Amino acid sequence: MKCWLVSDTHNRHSELHIPEGIDLVIHCGDESESRQEWRNEPEARAFFEWYSALEIATKIFVPGNHSTAIEKGLIRPEEYPQVHFLIHQEMECNGLKIFGSPYTPQFFDWAYMRSREALGLIWQSLPAGVDILITHGPPKGALDVTHDRKSAKPIHVGSQSLMRHVVNRVQPKIHAFGHIHDEPGIANFGVLERDGITFVNCACCDNRNQLVNHGIVLHV
Template structure:
């Protein structure tokens, strides 16, 4: 069985090359605009395309740019061919998939929480998850960017998420996006630690240009 992991397409989805797979998982940020009402038409264009893909199972986990979804302007019932996962699990061919949109707070985007409150969020993720899908990365894993003031390269993933992944959940696959490639920094990629394969599948770079086609993984 083949799974196509994609994320952070930011209105550039039509440029993707669609592979032959059994499942596609989008890890959030299908659109760009922060205002939910202006985000809605962007997101609906994405969901029309996503729903039309000739892939039997399509999963979507929102991200911080998924403001129309967070505000309820777009609901799962609008697109019955897409399985929305908003901090919840589903079963697929004997595998448990859990998707969560939450990331550490940065300005005023969707599905963000203060870092101190995220441990409680991750505590509710079951420990029998095979494929964990979060919008953002765990601390220290494909999570680099530049500090706004010093411009030094820093790791900005969620430390609480890393603790739960490394010490309790042990998923076979942990897929995410949120942190893009940018000048001098590569986050898109695969990284294996222990029994977990980590995948940053952000398709657009920091400038919003489509640079990557996601990853196809066989399970």
């Protein structure tokens, strides 16, 4: 099965180059941009109209920290039946177990953010044995580098407790995410093979919200 992984399109979804022959598309969150949910709603609806119309058999979406209209209930998953919304939920597709979770470490006042302590408890409920794990944010140490705001030095900002659960217990074949973008001097977009797991950062926009990547295609 041919799977297209994308994330962090931030209202620039129409610029994506859509690959041919895709059976499954997974969007790992941040379809829109605005923080205020009333501004976010029309942006997100424009995305879901586009996403729903894609000629791809199975479409999965996991919200991100910019998905404020979804978290506030202005957009309900049942409004878009062509899309499988995974909000800390599991589904099966062609025999593959897929789990998606939107939560990321607290950073200002965005959607689906929790303290790192609270995230430790959330990650405990990730099921073991899934084939594809989707989280909006990365685990610590895997394609999660940004410049520190104070020192300007590169630092890893992913969730350490997520990495611990992924490697020691969940052990998916693929762990897909976005959230941490490419920026000058730092490339996070790509694939990292480690501990028998394929980690994929599929963030399509860079830190200036310019669409610079067009997703990653994997055979699953």
